[in-house]
Amino acid sequence: MILFGDRLSCQDNATHADAVQAVQAQMPEPDVFYDLSMLFKAFSDKTRVQVLWALSKSQLCVCDLAFLLGKTESAISHQLKLLRLANLVKSERQGKHVFYALADEHVQAILAMGFEHVNE
Amino acid sequence: MILFGDRLSCQDNATHADAVQAVQAQMPEPDVFYDLSMLFKAFSDKTRVQVLWALSKSQLCVCDLAFLLGKTESAISHQLKLLRLANLVKSERQGKHVFYALADEHVQAILAMGFEHVNE
DNA sequence: TGAACAATTGAGCAGATATTCAACTATAAT
DNA sequence: ATTATAGTTGAATATCTGCTCAATTGTTCA
Numbered sequence: 001m002i003l004f005g006d007r008l009s010c011q012d013n014a015t016h017a018d019a020v021q022a023v024q025a026q027m028p029e030p031d032v033f034y035d036l037s038m039l040f041k042a043f044s045d046k047t048r049v050q051v052l053w054a055l056s057k058s059q060l061c062v063c064d065l066a067f068l069l070g071k072t073e074s075a076i077s078h079q080l081k082l083l084r085l086a087n088l089v090k091s092e093r094q095g096k097h098v099f100y101a102l103a104d105e106h107v108q109a110i111l112a113m114g115f116e117h118v119n120e
Numbered sequence: 121m122i123l124f125g126d127r128l129s130c131q132d133n134a135t136h137a138d139a140v141q142a143v144q145a146q147m148p149e150p151d152v153f154y155d156l157s158m159l160f161k162a163f164s165d166k167t168r169v170q171v172l173w174a175l176s177k178s179q180l181c182v183c184d185l186a187f188l189l190g191k192t193e194s195a196i197s198h199q200l201k202l203l204r205l206a207n208l209v210k211s212e213r214q215g216k217h218v219f220y221a222l223a224d225e226h227v228q229a230i231l232a233m234g235f236e237h238v239n240e
Numbered sequence: 241t242g243a244a245c246a247a248t249t250g251a252g253c254a255g256a257t258a259t260t261c262a263a264c265t266a267t268a269a270t
Numbered sequence: 271a272t273t274a275t276a277g278t279t280g281a282a283t284a285t286c287t288g289c290t291c292a293a294t295t296g297t298t299c300a
Contacts, residue, residue, distance in 0.1 A: 010181065010183035010184055010187060010275090010276080016180070016181070016184070019178040019179075019180065019184075020178075020180065020184050020187070020188065022177065022178060023174050023177045023178050023180070023188060024188055026177060027173075027174075027188070028173075030166075032235075032238060033166050033169050033170045033173070034166050035238045036163075036166075036169050036231075036234050036235065036238050037163065037164055037165055037166040037168070037169045038164075039234055039237060039238060040160045040161075040163035040164045040169065040234060041160075041161075041164035043156075043157065043160035043164075044157055044158075044160045044161035044163075044164040045157055045161075045287085045288075046150075046153050046154050046156075046157040047288080047289095048157070049153050049156050049157045049160065050153045053147075053148075053153070054143050054147075057142065057143045057146060058139040058140075058142065058143050059139075060136075060139065060140065060143070061130070061136070061246080061247090062246070062247060062248090063130035063245090063246065063247085064130055064136070064139075064140050067130060067140070068140065068143060068144055068147070071289090072289080072290075072291095073246075073247065073248090074247085074248080074249090074289080074290070074291080075288075075289055075290080076247095077246095077247060077248055077249085078248090078249085078288075078289075079288080080247095080248095081248080081249090093247095093296085093297085095246090095297065095298070096245060096246050096247085096296080096297050096298060097130075097245095097246065097247085097297095098246075098247060098248090106233070106236065106237040107237075109233055110230070110233050110234065110237065111156075113226070113229055113230050113233050114156050114159050114160060114230065115152075115156065116226065117159055117226040117227075117230065118152060118155045118156050118159060130245090130246085165257085165258075167258080167259095181276080181277090182276070182277060182278090183275090183276065183277085191259090192259080192260075192261095193276075193277065193278090194259080194260075194261080194277085194278080194279085195258075195259055195260080196277095197276095197277060197278055197279085198258075198259075198278090198279085199258080200277095200278095201278080201279090213266085213267085213277095215267065215268070215276095216266080216267050216268060216275060216276050216277085217267095217275095217276065217277085218276075218277060218278095
């Protein structure tokens with residue numbers, strides 16, 4: 001398997017070519033990285049991460065979230081749609097209200113990991 | 121402490137008002153959520169998450185990363201600057217090359233958590 | 241049925257963002 | 271010094287994104 005045959009740069013890096021080759025050999029499919037970036041993108045907006053945090057404490061309806069975060073219901077609803085499409089939250093209607101909850105425990109784990117990093 | 125005095129919506133939700141109040145009582149400062157969203161934003165681009173993954177396997181120079189990911193050195197350098205400003209990677213010049221490495225072990229932990237979720 | 245509340249949706253807009261391109265700095269080698 | 275390689279930077283651009291606003295749907299209650 002030719003790895004560096006058509007390489008256009010780093011032409012004198014024989015010293016660390018092994019490292020590059022080792023990394024390349026382990027590299028997952030590009031789709032995996034796309035999915036991964038899409039997952040983290042769901043956490044990359046202040047409003048969405050607040051929503052996810054709030055739902056990690058209790059299931060809540062749209063107007064509860066709008067009140068808690070000081071946003072319009074429309075804005076929250078748009079973000080919840082993204083989070084639903086990303087399979088991070090699930091919803092259930094109870095009368096006039098639609099209650100949202102985290103889809104699984106991974107979401108909380110990712111949040112916790114982030115908090116740990118932010119708090120130095 | 122008046123919580124619902126100036127509430128504009130959810131006017132008949134006395135049943136779950138307790139939940140809302142409990143969540144509000146635990147809510148961190150808005151700055152914390154901003155920092156958290158900025159952290160995850162660094163992981164929210166396919167190129168950046170590939171860079172971080174590659175650096176979790178080995179420290180690499182800019183042209184190595186450009187080769188591995190099929191991008192220009194300029195594009196990689198721009199993204200590395202963002203990752204440096206986010207304190208997720210550190211750099212060190214060795215002759216003509218500038219080697220990059222992950223700043224700390226939290227980065228790898230967050231990546232691993234993400235992979236776990238993506239792989240169902 | 242009609243009124244009120246809760247939630248969703250689509251269009252549109254202002255701001256953010258990833259990449260390209262060209263110019264530039266830094267180091268090494270001849 | 272000159273040349274070549276490695277890396278950075280700023281401007282420009284095309285795309286994306288988060289919110290607002292208005293209209294609409296779904297549910298409850300009178």
